[in-house]
Each structure stands twice: as structure tokens, then as C-alpha cells.
Amino acid sequence: MADQSPVIVVVAPLFAALLAGLIGMREKRACLPLTLLGLVVSLSAAIVLFRRVLAEGEVRYFLGGWDKPLGIGIELRIDTVNGLVLIVIAIVSLISAIFSFRPHGQRDTEKNMHFYILFLLLCAGLFGITATADAFNLYVLVEVSSLTSYALVAMGSLRRGTVAAFNYIIMGTIGASFYLLGVGYLYMQTGALNMEGIRVVVNQPDVLASKAVLVAFVFILTGVWIKTAFFPLHGWLPNAYAYAPTTSSTLLAPLMTKVFVYVMIRIMLSVFGLVWVFEHLSWSHIVVWLSVIAILAGSIIALTQTELKKMLGFLIIAEVGYMVGGAWLADEGLWGFKGAIYHIVSDAFMTSCLFIAAGIFYRRHDCHDIASLDGAFKRMPLTMTGLLVGGLAMIGVPPTCGFFSKWYLIRGGIDSGHWGYVVALIISSLVNAVLFFRIFEIAFFGKKPVEHADHGDSHGHGEEHAPAPAEPTGQAPMPTALVALMLSAGFILLIGIFNGQIMEWISLTVDPLNPFTKTPPL
Amino acid sequence: MGMRILGFIAVFVTGALLTYGVADFPKWGDPHSPANAGEVSTYFIQNTKADTHVPNIVTAVLADYRGYDTMFETVVIFIAGVAIMAILRVLATIPPGHQPVQYDPRKKIAYDPIISVTCRLIVPVIQLFALYVVAHGHHSPGGGFQGGVILGASFILIAITSNLRSALRRFSEKRFIFIACAGALIYSGFGLTTLLFGRNFLDYGVLSKIMFDTDEVMARSHSMLGVEIGVMLTVTAIMFAIYANLSSRGALRGGL
Numbered sequence: 001m002a003d004q005s006p007v008i009v010v011v012a013p014l015f016a017a018l019l020a021g022l023i024g025m026r027e028k029r030a031c032l033p034l035t036l037l038g039l040v041v042s043l044s045a046a047i048v049l050f051r052r053v054l055a056e057g058e059v060r061y062f063l064g065g066w067d068k069p070l071g072i073g074i075e076l077r078i079d080t081v082n083g084l085v086l087i088v089i090a091i092v093s094l095i096s097a098i099f100s101f102r103p104h105g106q107r108d109t110e111k112n113m114h115f116y117i118l119f120l121l122l123c124a125g126l127f128g129i130t131a132t133a134d135a136f137n138l139y140v141l142v143e144v145s146s147l148t149s150y151a152l153v154a155m156g157s158l159r160r161g162t163v164a165a166f167n168y169i170i171m172g173t174i175g176a177s178f179y180l181l182g183v184g185y186l187y188m189q190t191g192a193l194n195m196e197g198i199r200v201v202v203n204q205p206d207v208l209a210s211k212a213v214l215v216a217f218v219f220i221l222t223g224v225w226i227k228t229a230f231f232p233l234h235g236w237l238p239n240a241y242a243y244a245p246t247t248s249s250t251l252l253a254p255l256m257t258k259v260f261v262y263v264m265i266r267i268m269l270s271v272f273g274l275v276w277v278f279e280h281l282s283w284s285h286i287v288v289w290l291s292v293i294a295i296l297a298g299s300i301i302a303l304t305q306t307e308l309k310k311m312l313g314f315l316i317i318a319e320v321g322y323m324v325g326g327a328w329l330a331d332e333g334l335w336g337f338k339g340a341i342y343h344i345v346s347d348a349f350m351t352s353c354l355f356i357a358a359g360i361f362y363r364r365h366d367c368h369d370i371a372s373l374d375g376a377f378k379r380m381p382l383t384m385t386g387l388l389v390g391g392l393a394m395i396g397v398p399p400t401c402g403f404f405s406k407w408y409l410i411r412g413g414i415d416s417g418h419w420g421y422v423v424a425l426i427i428s429s430l431v432n433a434v435l436f437f438r439i440f441e442i443a444f445f446g447k448k449p450v451e452h453a454d455h456g457d458s459h460g461h462g463e464e465h466a467p468a469p470a471e472p473t474g475q476a477p478m479p480t481a482l483v484a485l486m487l488s489a490g491f492i493l494l495i496g497i498f499n500g501q502i503m504e505w506i507s508l509t510v511d512p513l514n515p516f517t518k519t520p521p522l
Numbered sequence: 523m524g525m526r527i528l529g530f531i532a533v534f535v536t537g538a539l540l541t542y543g544v545a546d547f548p549k550w551g552d553p554h555s556p557a558n559a560g561e562v563s564t565y566f567i568q569n570t571k572a573d574t575h576v577p578n579i580v581t582a583v584l585a586d587y588r589g590y591d592t593m594f595e596t597v598v599i600f601i602a603g604v605a606i607m608a609i610l611r612v613l614a615t616i617p618p619g620h621q622p623v624q625y626d627p628r629k630k631i632a633y634d635p636i637i638s639v640t641c642r643l644i645v646p647v648i649q650l651f652a653l654y655v656v657a658h659g660h661h662s663p664g665g666g667f668q669g670g671v672i673l674g675a676s677f678i679l680i681a682i683t684s685n686l687r688s689a690l691r692r693f694s695e696k697r698f699i700f701i702a703c704a705g706a707l708i709y710s711g712f713g714l715t716t717l718l719f720g721r722n723f724l725d726y727g728v729l730s731k732i733m734f735d736t737d738e739v740m741a742r743s744h745s746m747l748g749v750e751i752g753v754m755l756t757v758t759a760i761m762f763a764i765y766a767n768l769s770s771r772g773a774l775r776g777g778l
Contacts, residue, residue: 021604
């Protein structure tokens with residue numbers, strides 16, 4: 001079955017979702033095991049696939065067997081970059097599935113079936129986006145993942161979540177239609193939908209000057225930027241992630257923006273080609289300055305937030321700025337580009353870890369305020385340790401992965417002479433340090449144990465019995481939630497320690513395509 | 523006011539960009555434009571019949587060459603239904619402020635006999651036509667999506683002209699969720715079967731081994747009908763599920 005691994009990664013969650021729909025009507029408890037099963041199958045297929053890519057290079061898979069001429073069918077093409085992203089998606093969604101476990105009878109369990117169907121289909125969509133080598137197929141899977149994520153945001157009990165989901169739908173739909181418009185324009189000029197087919201035509205000398213291709217690029221890029229929440233287009237993100245149900249946000253926050261950054265990188269790499277993007281277009285300066293604004297704006301707005309999850313949302317916006325800017329640095333060794341890919345991996349785990357920690361706090365306190373973490377270290381040492389690891393990674397303290405991604409990105413910034421970008425990265429790290437040390441201070445040393453947690457609720461008393469009786473979820477964290485947190489914290493450290501290996505894998509794909517070196521360095 | 527100006531600027535820039543790009547397009551209907559004369563479209567026009575035995579090229583591209591896209595389009599429809607149920611469906615309590623219209627079937631006051639008799643006559647015809655549209659997708663415009671919408675509309679018509687309860691008696695919640703899943707599962711099941719025979723996902727040709735008296739080309743044609751039926755089931759069930767949930771605010775009871 002190793003030959004079929006590219007498609008198994010994508011369809012395993014799809015089958016699990018459909019089976020969950022068939023069985024879940026009668027037996028709700030079957031949904032979570034099915035979810036875990038589907039994701040484990042995906043993860044193992046992704047690992048088999050990645051080993052295959054390492055052994056024999058790029059893996060190409062033609063659906064329906066339609067391989068010649070190129071482009072009549074749909075192709076999945078896996079190289080080390082998206083092989084890596086596939087594994088990351090599988091691990092993060094598995095962690096999120098472990099986190100989702102709740103004892104029977106708790107809030108929202110009636111809709112378990114719907115939740116897990118959407119959860120699995122979102123994963124299938126993200127896997128598909130990552131694996132595909134077809135520009136239109138990418139759009140279809142963007143639809144799959146977007147629709148599921150709107151529903152996952154909206155289905156919580158918070159009314160603000162529903163409003164946030166509505167904003168998200170409007171923005172997300174505009175983003176997706178911009179992408180589709182761009183693909184339509186490209187098809188008019190090239191007659192191809194396969195990424196390689198498009199790249200070949202776009203780089204022909206007589207098409208280079210085409211205005212339609214340029215417009216297509218602008219629309220595709222803007223559409224993808226809306227989906228990644230790149231700064232001026234970020235409006236949907238903070239509320240959507242902050243007011244979504246806890247499990248939804250542990251899945252969406254680490255994966256959605258990161259996968260769309262990957263989409264941008266894939267478009268630069270495979271649809272237009274780095275030669276076209278960096279040498280023909282040469283917009284790097286503009287985009288890098290836009291990303292500087294994004295980094296600074298995200299960090300500064302994060303400083304003003306009082307709610308933990310909203311603060312994390314704005315930090316994600318800053319992180320998106322890192323990645324978009326890094327990918328466009330256009331330094332000679334492409335360190336920025338490779339750093340951006342590495343940061344996709346590391347940021348996925350950082351965000352996963354922080355949102356899981358925030359989710360555990362929320363379930364305990366039913367309150368998002370940072371102030372409610374007062375003295376939390378004594379009450380929930382493990383959760384705080386997870387938050388500590390995540391926070392240190394966001395600040396960029398070695399040996400966490402956050403340090404190494406900043407290292408590569410800054411190296412790219414220096415090599416290309418974009419000092420503004422370097423300064424913005426450092427300022428943002430300082431802001432992160434301020435933010436997280438404020439949290440650590442509150443949590444470790446605590447102020448006086450005043451009754452913060454129970455906002456005027458007459459039943460709640462003191463910190464020991466913080467959960468209000470009206471709130472059945474305000475209980476000690478589930479052991480499974482802690483396992484999920486420890487797993488993602490562990491991966492933060494692992495990815496940091498093995499950064500050299502991961503960068504080597506990324507270089508295998510990126511270096512041969514480097515437009516600035518005639519002979520690829522190995 | 524500020525937002526309005528901003529919105530106008532955004533719309534203006536988008537429109538201007540799109541128009542700017544159009545200036546460069548190949549001429550309208552140009553047979554030598556890349557989209558018309560490209561390798562891919564030429565291949566479809568020349569080889570579809572030989573590859574698949576399907577005279578309708580659009581159906582062949584949709585259900586075979588790019589069948590993977592269509593499978594996920596079916597999943598998109600499925601998601602739309604599940605999403606609406608996930609958000610709206612109220613299981614334990616009736617939403618505040620909602621008073622279900624109680625309809626007593628013995629007192630047929632609010633229901634016009636002309637409408638109900640007409641619809642009783644028209645519903646079977648609609649359903650028959652839906653099946654025709656699905657079955658003839660190979661030869662004429664049509665297919666699973668269109669047929670499914672028509673079939674779903676016939677159930678909605680029952681719900682509108684009599685009431686939701688009698689429609690739900692024929693097509694209960696358990697049943698429509700089951701059919702929606704089963705439809706998508708039929709489509710992806712074709713893919714899984716080809717995998718089990720050791721070919722690539724959705725490579726229908728290999729199914730000639732389990733289909734009676736067919737060669738590889740005919741197997742493709744038959745499989746396309748099979749996946750179209752899967753699409754039809756999902757679309758029908760989801761159409762009705764969306765209507766039932768929206769019209770009763772997720773309570774799945776009451777009159778309309």
C-alpha cells in the first residue's frame with residue numbers, strides 16, 4: 001500500500017468522518033475512537049510517504065491513473081516540504097483529538113457526532129490542500145476546510161462565537177473567491193490547471209509580460225493573505241479563535257493560518273516559480289515592508305489585550321507576518337524562505353501548545369481573563385509548565401523551536417539587507433517576552449488570592465473552589481488534556497533540538513529551485 | 523461613512539484590476555487560445571469517447587478525469603448540511619420565543635385542496651424526472667447534482683404543501699443523515715475499491731473485474747453512473763436536511 005500513501009493520507013479522515021456519520025447516530029461514543037483511528041492512519045501514511053520521499057525524491061501520484069498528458073487528471077505531488085507539513089497536520093490534529101476527549105454527559109456532547117464529522121473533514125481538507133499539485137483542486141479543498149472551520153467556530157455556546165463566525169465567513173469567502181478568480185485568469189492564459197503546467201507556460205518569454213498573469217498573481221496572493229490573516233486583512237481571526245469552542249480553537253489556530261502560509265509558499269514555488277516571483281516580479285521589498293507592519297501591529301495590539309485567547313490571536317497575526325516576510329526576503333541562500341517553512345512547523349506546535357493550555361484554563365475558570373490566572377502555578381502545575389514552554393518558544397528562548405526559526409529568519413533578513421524586518425522581529429520578541437513574563441508573574445507568584453475568577457457569581461468562593469456550580473466544565477483538567485499539552489510541549493523541544501535535520505530536509509526541495517545560485521549547494 | 527468610502531475604494535480597485543487583466547485575454551471564442559487549443563482540452567475532445575464510452579465530455583471530465591474534485595464537491599455539500607445541523611439543531615429544548623405551529627391533521631383548514639391535490643400529482647413526476655436527469659447525465663446535460671437538487675425539491679414541496687411533520691414521517695432525521703453519509707460513502711467507496719484492486723484511487727477501469735461482462739472502458743462509464751447516484755443521494759438528503767432545520771429553527775417539529 002506504500003504506493004497509495006499520498007491518497008490514503010487525505011481520504012482516511014474522510015472515510016472516518018462518513019463512518020462517524022453512519023454509526024454516530026446510534027452510538028455517539030464511537031465518534032472519538034473513529035476520529036483517532038482515521039488520524040492515526042493518516043499519520044502513519046504520512047510517515048511512510050515522507051520516508052519514501054527521502055528515499056526516492058519527489059513522489060507523484062495521479063488520481064484515476066490519468067497521467068499522460070500531464071494535467072488531464074489531478075496530481076498529488078509530495079516533496080520534502082509538503083511531506084513535512086502533512087506530518088505536522090497529522091500530529092497536531094491528533095493532539096487536538098486527544099484534547100477533545102470529555103467525560104460522558106458534559107456540555108455539547110449531544111452534538112458530538114456533528115463535531116467530529118466536521119473535525120475530520122477539516123483535517124481531510126487540510127491534508128488535501130497540502131498534498132495537491134493542481135491549482136483548482138486546491139480551491140475545492142480550501143472550500144472543504146473553510147466551510148468546516150466556519151461551522152466549528154460557530155457551534156459553540158458563546159453568542160460572540162457565532163458573530164465571529166459570520167465575520168469569518170464573509171472574509172473567508174472573499175479570500176476564496178479571489179483565489180478562484182486568479183486561477184480563472186491563469187487558466188485563460190495558460191490552459192492548464194496542473195501547477196507544473198502553469199509554471200511552464202507562465203515562464204515562457206512571450207507570456208512573461210502578460211498583464212492577465214500579473215492580475216492573477218495579485219488576486220491569488222490577496223486571497224491567500226486573507227486566509228492567512230496577513231495584517232490589514234486579519235479582521236476575522238482574533239474573535240473567531242477566541243470565542244470558538246475550546247477544542248475547535250486548538251485545531252484551527254495551529255493549522256489554518258499555517259496551512260495557508262504553506263499555500264502561499266507552494267504558489268511561489270510551484271505555480272509561478274521562484275524565478276518569476278523574485279526576478280521577474282521583484283516585489284520583495286514591498287511585501288517585506290508590509291510584513292514589518294504586520295509584525296509590529298500584531299505585537300502591539302496583543303499588548304493591549306486582557307483576554308488570553310485574544311492576545312494569542314494577535315500574536316498569531318504577528319507570526320504570520322514573520323512567515324510571509326521571511327518567504328519574500330529573497331536572500332541569496334534563501335534562508336528566509338526556508339526559515340518561513342521551518343516556522344510553519346514550529347509555529348503549529350507553539351500555537352497548539354498555547355491554545356491547549358488556554359483551553360484548559362478556560363474549562364477550569366470559564367473565564368478568559370489573564371487576571372484569572374492568579375496563582376495558577378500552585379493549582380495546575382502541569383498546565384502552567386505547558387504554557388511556560390509555549391511562551392518561551394514564542395519569545396524565542398533556546399532550545400525551543402521558536403529560537404531557531406527566528407535565527408533562520410533573522411539570518412535571511414541580514415543576508416538580504418532588510419534591516420527593518422530584523423528590527424521588527426526583535427521588537428516582536430521583546431513584546432512576547434513582556435507579555436508572557438507578565439502572565440508567568442501572575443501565575444507563579446500570584447497577587448493576593450482575591451476572588452477574581454468568579455465575576456459576581458454568588459456561588460463561587462475563593463480560588464480553591466474556583467468553578468461556579470452552574471458551570472459543569474469548571475473542573476480539574478482531564479488527564480487526556482494534560483497528555484495533549486505535554487505532547488505538544490514535547491514537540492516544541494524536539495523540533496528545536498532537531499532543527500538542523502529539519503532544515504536539511506527543507507533544503508532538499510528548496511535549494512535546487514534557488515534562482516540566485518546557478519549550481520545548487522548541497 | 524468612512525467604511526463606505528473604504529469599501530468603495532476596495533471595490534473600485536478590484537474592478538479596475540480585473541478589467542486591466544481582461545485587456546490581455548485571448549479573443550472571445552478564439553479557437554487557438556490556450557484554454558481551447560491547449561494540450562489538455564484537445565486531449566479531452568479527441569479521446570473522451572475512446573477512454574470512457576461517454577458521449578458527454580463534461581460528465582466524463584467531471585466524474586472521471588477530475589473525479590477527485592467532484593468527490594470533494596460532494597463532501598462540500600455534505601459539510602453544508604452537517605454544519606447547519608451542528609449550528610441550528612436543538613435537541614433537548616425548544617429555542618426560546620419559538621412557538622411551533624401545531625397542525626391537527628384532522629382539521630384541514632389552512633390547507634388549500636387545490637394545492638395539495640396538485641402537489642400530490644406533481645411530486646411523483648418530479649421524482650421521476652430527477653431520476654431521469656441522473657441516469658442521463660452521460661448523454662445530456664444533467665448528473666447527480668442536478669438530479670439530487672430536483673429530488674430534494676420534491677421532498678421540500680411535500681413539506682411546504684402539507685407540513686414538516688408529514689414530510690419527516692417519510693424522510694426522518696436519522697434517515698437523511700444516513701443517506702447523506704451513504705451517498706458520499708458510495709462515491710469514495712468506488713475509490714476505495716480501486717485501491718483494494720491495487721490501482722490508483724478512482725481508477726474505475728479496474729472495476730471491470732467485478733462488473734458483469736464489461737471491459738475497462740465500459741467499467742468507467744458504469745462507475746460514473748454509480749458515483750453520480752452517490753452524489754444524488756447526498757444532495758437530496760442535504761437539501762431536505764437544510765430545509766427542515768432552517769424552517770423549524772433546528773427543532774424539527776411544527777407546521778411549516
